[in-house]
Amino acid sequence: xxxRELAIECRDLSKxxxxxxxxxxxxxxxxxxxxxxxxxxxxxxxxxxIRMICGLMTPTSGQGRVLDYDIVKDTEIIxxxxxxxxxxxxxxxxxxxxxxxxxxxxxxxLGGQLAxxxxxxxxxxxxxxxxxxxxxxxxxxxxxxxxxxxCALLHEPDILILxxxxxxxxxxxxxxFWSVIRTLAVKGISILVSTHYMDEAETxxxxxxxxxxxxxxxxxxxxxxxxxxxxSLEEVFVYLVQQEERSQSR
Ligand SMILES: Nc1ncnc2c1ncn2[C@@H]1O[C@H](COP(=O)(O)OP(=O)(O)OP(=O)(O)O)[C@@H](O)[C@H]1O
Ligand SMILES: [Mg+2]
Numbered sequence: 001x002x003x004r005e006l007a008i009e010c011r012d013l014s015k016x017x018x019x020x021x022x023x024x025x026x027x028x029x030x031x032x033x034x035x036x037x038x039x040x041x042x043x044x045x046x047x048x049x050i051r052m053i054c055g056l057m058t059p060t061s062g063q064g065r066v067l068d069y070d071i072v073k074d075t076e077i078i079x080x081x082x083x084x085x086x087x088x089x090x091x092x093x094x095x096x097x098x099x100x101x102x103x104x105x106x107x108x109x110l111g112g113q114l115a116x117x118x119x120x121x122x123x124x125x126x127x128x129x130x131x132x133x134x135x136x137x138x139x140x141x142x143x144x145x146x147x148x149x150x151c152a153l154l155h156e157p158d159i160l161i162l163x164x165x166x167x168x169x170x171x172x173x174x175x176x177f178w179s180v181i182r183t184l185a186v187k188g189i190s191i192l193v194s195t196h197y198m199d200e201a202e203t204x205x206x207x208x209x210x211x212x213x214x215x216x217x218x219x220x221x222x223x224x225x226x227x228x229x230x231x232s233l234e235e236v237f238v239y240l241v242q243q244e245e246r247s248q249s250r
Pocket of ligand 2 (some may be wrong): 046047048087163
């Protein structure tokens with residue numbers, strides 16, 4: 001695959017905190033327009049990898065590119081190319097739905113009619129019509145998620161990076177959230193999403209499985225199930241963790 005067809009590319013990306021190797025020589029390629037699911041147990045290094053890709057944290061070693069931009073040298077440009085939803089929500093609870101959107105429009109330097117049209121479009125996309133004046137603190141988890149997604153999409157990014165966007169959200173709201181994600185992918189937006197939910201992982205175009213900072217396997221959900229002769233990604237996940245734990249205790 002040529003560089004032009006890749007949304008995100010990492011080569012031997014590593015991050016060390018003191019003596020702890022949180023991310024250990026991760027290499028991955030995410031094609032444009034793909035939904036790439038990032039899986040791994042708690043503390044395996046998903047958020048740290050994501051933060052480096054977003055240009056929010058400097059790698060200890062290795063390289064990464066987002067579109068044609070370097071994750072160390074071009075951090076400011078990258079921030080405008082991506083929409084990022086962090087694991088902890090970035091919404092302002094004491095602002096209303098509309099005020100949150102206004103705030104993020106300001107951060108991205110959007111103004112005038114263009115910004116108004118964009119906000120309206122995103123309110124519609126998220127199904128937040130009629131809730132514009134509601135305080136973010138009074139929204140349920142599913143609505144908050146969709147508002148946070150709308151804020152991340154205001155500047156029309158080509159790449160969306162979502163760190164556990166549906167954690168703690170009920171199954172119906174998760175389904176609605178994912179149907180929005182898939183619509184965005186169909187429009188050509190590339191998506192990197194971390195999740196602990198295997199039903200979500202099953203619908204990704206590609207999966208990367210990370211454990212103790214290392215990318216153990218990568219491929220389509222079908223590839224991975226066939227590779228290990230297992231019928232679900234959950235079984236693949238459990239098998240890989242057990243295999244890795246056994247090899248580490250030897
Ligand atoms: N700023 C930091 N300083 C020191 N250690 C850190 C820092 N950020 C993360 N770590 C450590 O790096 C490792 C990877 O953490 P990370 O948050 O990337 O994992 P994760 O896969 O996102 O986990 P979770 O599924 O719980 O969100 C953990 O051991 C964590 O304690
Ligand atoms: Mg995390």
